[in-house]
Amino acid sequence: MKRFFIFTFASLCAVCSHMDAQESTANKDTCYWKYSGIGGINLSQSALVNWSKGGENSASTNFYFNGSMAYTKKHWAWDNDFVFDYGLTFSEQNKWRKNIDKISFASKLGYSINKKWYYSMLIDFNSQLAKGYNYPNKDHYTSKLMAPAYSNLAFGIDYKPNDAYSFFMSPTTVRTTFVLDDSLSNIGAFGVDKTKKTKIQVGAYFKASAKKNLMENVDMISKLDLFTPYDKDFGNVDINWDLLLSFKINKLLTTTLNTTLRYYDKEHFINSEGENKGPKIQFKEILGMGFAYKF
Numbered sequence: 001m002k003r004f005f006i007f008t009f010a011s012l013c014a015v016c017s018h019m020d021a022q023e024s025t026a027n028k029d030t031c032y033w034k035y036s037g038i039g040g041i042n043l044s045q046s047a048l049v050n051w052s053k054g055g056e057n058s059a060s061t062n063f064y065f066n067g068s069m070a071y072t073k074k075h076w077a078w079d080n081d082f083v084f085d086y087g088l089t090f091s092e093q094n095k096w097r098k099n100i101d102k103i104s105f106a107s108k109l110g111y112s113i114n115k116k117w118y119y120s121m122l123i124d125f126n127s128q129l130a131k132g133y134n135y136p137n138k139d140h141y142t143s144k145l146m147a148p149a150y151s152n153l154a155f156g157i158d159y160k161p162n163d164a165y166s167f168f169m170s171p172t173t174v175r176t177t178f179v180l181d182d183s184l185s186n187i188g189a190f191g192v193d194k195t196k197k198t199k200i201q202v203g204a205y206f207k208a209s210a211k212k213n214l215m216e217n218v219d220m221i222s223k224l225d226l227f228t229p230y231d232k233d234f235g236n237v238d239i240n241w242d243l244l245l246s247f248k249i250n251k252l253l254t255t256t257l258n259t260t261l262r263y264y265d266k267e268h269f270i271n272s273e274g275e276n277k278g279p280k281i282q283f284k285e286i287l288g289m290g291f292a293y294k295f
Contacts, residue, residue: 043289067082080107081107086130103127105126107122122207130145148179167206191267242260262282
């Protein structure tokens with residue numbers, strides 16, 4: 001399966017490179033690529049000196065990047081998105097802890113039926129960078145790079161009414177869940193059978209995305225993913241919804257609101273006492289101010 005993903009992505013690159021080379025020979029002044037994105041670093045800090053009401057000194061920081069590359073030529077459209085978000089928080093009592101960690105990549109190649117509809121193929125990948133813990137318990141990690149990781153290979157129809165919106169629907173999607181860690185795979189974490197490192201499911205997939213300037217100095221990037229497998233769990237929908245709002249203050253300073261709402265049927269919540277509470281709706285919100293660059 002890994003070789004198939006690599007071969008598929010390489011084929012996409014070769015096809016679009018060939019199209020670009022042909023067209024650049026005919027007209028070197030024409031560019032079919034569009035680039036957009038935002039990246040930056042947020043900082044926050046609190047300091048207490050002789051503070052009678054209690055509390056502790058703390059600081060947090062996170063680095064984020066959300067970028068896209070889009071290629072359009074005649075009947076072909078190739079969209080690529082990359083997201084990286086990593087943050088840490090520090091307090092005198094708990095020291096350094098990870099508070100956000102995400103790596104995401106998606107590539108979608110489409111052939112237009114008309115100006116708004118495309119036959120499309122999509123491949124994506126989602127994971128995290130560093131080990132995660134169910135704080136305050138740091139004896140055993142609950143996740144790490146490639147444990148878990150998720151990848152979708154989907155074939156379907158893409159509706160793109162304009163450059164701001166995309167609605168991709170696939171009745172034939174192969175989802176692979178990776179747990180490339182012995183200690184986690186041995187307990188059957190993230191729905192993968194015990195001692196196994198991967199789980200493959202076929203199901204239905206829907207992906208919606210929006211990139212919009214809401215008003216002057218306010219930008220929004222929103223992505224929603226839905227998946228349900230064609231097996232005994234059909235109807236149990238995995239949900240992942242990311243939202244990024246960027247509020248530009250001036251040329252240097254930007255305030256960002258980054259949220260993720262998530263529900264995965266095979267991701268069970270383990271409380272601090274080690275009790276399995278089953279799948280739960282997960283929500284994460286980061287509000288910060290810092291330095292950002294938009295392109």
